[in-house]
Amino acid sequence: MITGSLVALITPMSPDGAVDTKKLDDLIEFHINEGTHGIVAVGTTGESSTLTPVEHANVIRQVVNTVNGRVPVIAGTGANATHEAIDLTRSAKEAGADACLLVTPYYNKPTQEGLYQHFKAIADAVDIPQILYNVPGRTACDMQNDTVVRLASVKNIVGIKDATGNLERGEALIKALPESFAVYSGDDPTAVSLMLLGGKGNISVTANVAPKAVAQAAELALAGQADQAHSIDTTISSLHKNLFLESNPIPVKWACSQLGLCEEGIRLPLTPLSEQYHSAVRQAMIEAGVLLV
Secondary structure: OOOEEEEEOOEEEOOOOEEEEEHHHHHHHHHHHOOOOEEEOOOOOOHHHHOHHHHHHHHHHHHHHHOOOOEEEEEEEEOOHHHHHHHHHHHHHHHHOOOOEEEOOOOEEEEHHHHHHHHHHHHHHHOEEEEEOOOOHOOOOOOOOOHHHHHHOOEEEEEEOOOOOOHHHHHHHHHHHHOOOOOEOOOHHHHHHHHHOOEEEEEOOOOHHHHHHHHHHHHHHHOOOHHHHHHHHHHOHHHHHHHOOOOOOHHHHHHHOOOOOOOOOOOOOOOOOOHHHHHHHHHHHOOOOOOOO
């Protein structure tokens, strides 16, 4: 089972929007050196929605090759068309990813039965560990706990990223699932609390900016050391909030550029962080100890 701090990695780009492969390699080394436990490539934070299929596959392949087995690599391969998700998942398996992360279909708003059939079809088509991803705030599609429990019986569906931020719902889901099925947080502000309730890790946006603190908090939470975990998490709580002042990954890419981890490249329809939010994100970085005054 993959556990701990799993960074939802940004895809670094040059100002003209081209994928910056050199910075991508540098980012991977940065995270491994800082103690990140796993890398999620080309998820929401990695701008999967604006990469071409060829770019999508190339980024996953590069991450797998650069990581070279040092930490697990989870590839974002979700789509709102089942055949497209199957193609992306098959490509990620061929590239050598350890697992795939599959978001609920966005925009077309399937029924719960449609969600079950969608994910089962992908799992049946591609023999690789698969992690469901429920983020209704972005997809207009909410996968209910009963549907997740039903999907847990499919042998290679091994976990879910729960980005609802609802701890009561998350706890109920953990209790309803077998111990072998991993529930990961997809909501940085509540991630430590969910891990203390039995969650297995945090697929984190904040880890792009403060990887060491997010990893340490995850390790402590997984060990049941609540006070210490919350103490570290408090130091980065402003980041959890301010990295969402505009749509993710706008603020986190700007923050990473301030640390020299990437340039200020982002693709339309996303735009660079509005200047009115620069001071708030910068202050959060100072409070977290990742940026000097």
